[in-house]
Amino acid sequence: MRGVTLLAVAVPGLLSCSGHGTAAVSRTPVTYTVTIEAVAFTPPALTVKAGDSIVWVNKDPFPHSVQAKNGGFDSLPIQADRSWTLTPSAPGELSYVCALHPNMTGTIRVE
Amino acid sequence: MKMSVALVAGLLLVPAAGASAQGVDDAQIASIVVTANQVDIDAGKLASAMGSNAEVKKFGQQMATDHAGVNAQAVELVTKLKVTPKDNPTSMSLKEGGATNVASLKKLKGAAFDKAYIDHEVAYHQQVLDAVDKTLIPSASNAELKALLVKVRPAFVAHLEHAKMVQSSLTK
Numbered sequence: 001m002r003g004v005t006l007l008a009v010a011v012p013g014l015l016s017c018s019g020h021g022t023a024a025v026s027r028t029p030v031t032y033t034v035t036i037e038a039v040a041f042t043p044p045a046l047t048v049k050a051g052d053s054i055v056w057v058n059k060d061p062f063p064h065s066v067q068a069k070n071g072g073f074d075s076l077p078i079q080a081d082r083s084w085t086l087t088p089s090a091p092g093e094l095s096y097v098c099a100l101h102p103n104m105t106g107t108i109r110v111e
Numbered sequence: 112m113k114m115s116v117a118l119v120a121g122l123l124l125v126p127a128a129g130a131s132a133q134g135v136d137d138a139q140i141a142s143i144v145v146t147a148n149q150v151d152i153d154a155g156k157l158a159s160a161m162g163s164n165a166e167v168k169k170f171g172q173q174m175a176t177d178h179a180g181v182n183a184q185a186v187e188l189v190t191k192l193k194v195t196p197k198d199n200p201t202s203m204s205l206k207e208g209g210a211t212n213v214a215s216l217k218k219l220k221g222a223a224f225d226k227a228y229i230d231h232e233v234a235y236h237q238q239v240l241d242a243v244d245k246t247l248i249p250s251a252s253n254a255e256l257k258a259l260l261v262k263v264r265p266a267f268v269a270h271l272e273h274a275k276m277v278q279s280s281l282t283k
Contacts, residue, residue, distance in 0.1 A: 039265040060266070062180030080180060100173055101269045102276060 029087075033057055034106065036064045036078070041098075041106035049111050050089055057083045064104070069095045135199065135250045141189045142196035143205065143247065144260070147239050148178040148185070150209030151232075157216055158228045166277050167225040174232070174270065181263050188259055201242070222281075229278045236271035243267060 030052045035042045037059040048054060056066050056078060063077035066084060075084040077100065088094065088110045098104035135143070151174050158171025189196060196202075212231055219227055243264055251257035 038262050039269040060180070061184040062177040062266075101273060103269055103272045 027051075029053060031055060035059055036098075036104075039064075039101055039104055041104060044105070045107045045109070047109040047111060048088070050091055051087065052110075053085050053087045054108060055083050055085045063100060065099045066096050066106075067099045069097055074099070135201070135246060136197075137192075137194050137251060137253050137256055138197035139199040139202070140247050140251055140256065140260075141185065141194050142198055142202040143242070144185050145182055145196055146202040146205045146209075147242075148182040150205055150212075151175075151178045151235065152182070153209060153213055154216070154228065154231070154235075157213055158224075161216070161220070162225055162228065163221045164225045164281065166280060167229060170232070170273065170277050171228070173273075177266060177270070181266060184263075185259060188255060192253060192255065194253070194256075201246075226281055229274055229281060232274040233271065233278055236267055236274055240264070240267045240271060 027049065030048070032046055032048055032052060032054045034046065034054055034056045036056055039060065041056070046054065056064075056075065058064050058078045058080055061080050063079050065077050066073070066075040066086070068074065072094065073086060073096075075086075078084045086108075088108065091110050094108040094110065096106050096108070155171040155174030155178070159168050159175060160171075162168040162171055212235075216224060216228055216231075243260060248257060248260045248264070251260055
């Protein structure tokens with residue numbers, strides 16, 4: 001039974017890798033990390049697919065935030081050594097800023 | 112070029128205590144860093160309480176939070192390194208300047224307070240940034256202390272730019 005389960009999981013992957021996948025075969029979402037350190041977002045620009053996740057990890061000793069310039073999302077303050085995750089579901093260009101340090105900016109391009 | 116050679120020669124002659132060619136050792140640097148942060152925490156707390164402009168109050172609160180975070184990290188490092196912060200002319204001058212600033216600000220209210228606070232923040236962050244670049248980073252002998260200074264430097268730059276933005280908004 002376990003073998004059957006593994007096969008069922010493996011097949012879509014094989015189809016996808018061999019280029020014979022169909023639209024019905026879903027892509028495994030990817031999780032990207034944006035590091036917040038030394039008052040900067042690294043990388044400052046990232047391209048992802050809809051359904052992927054982006055995790056912002058604050059490595060500075062004080063809070064930062066991730067706020068969409070168009071008001072679409074707002075992490076509110078992310079404390080030191082904490083993180084915040086966003087999973088965009090639709091394509092678009094998401095420009096964001098740290099509301100606490102207005103010269104910190106970044107962009108997520110969702111395909 | 113001659114200066115560089117002199118500096119290198121000075122660094123090579125650094126005694127065991129870690130004093131650099133520029134005359135501040137790691138214990139003195141630790142004191143300068145902790146004092147510089149504390150001075151801005153004190154002014155920031157005052158601004159968050161006494162400021163009349165919302166941006167000034169917010170900026171003051173953020174200075175108190177950010178510099179407390181930097182100080183906690185600095186204290187953690189110097190404790191680990193077993194470096195005891197040592198008072199020196201620069202740290203004493205920072206402390207006295209901070210006390211004078213707070214005393215002056217307490218006599219002001221409203222827009223006059225906001226302007227005086229933010230003008231001082233612009234000048235202060237520039238002054239600290241100059242000290243970080245010209246004295247603290249070049250003088251730090253311990254690699255971890257130097258790395259911490261390099262890491263927190265962008266925070267001072269960001270605060271300076273932010274203070275200028277708030278300063279500019281007050282004059283509109």
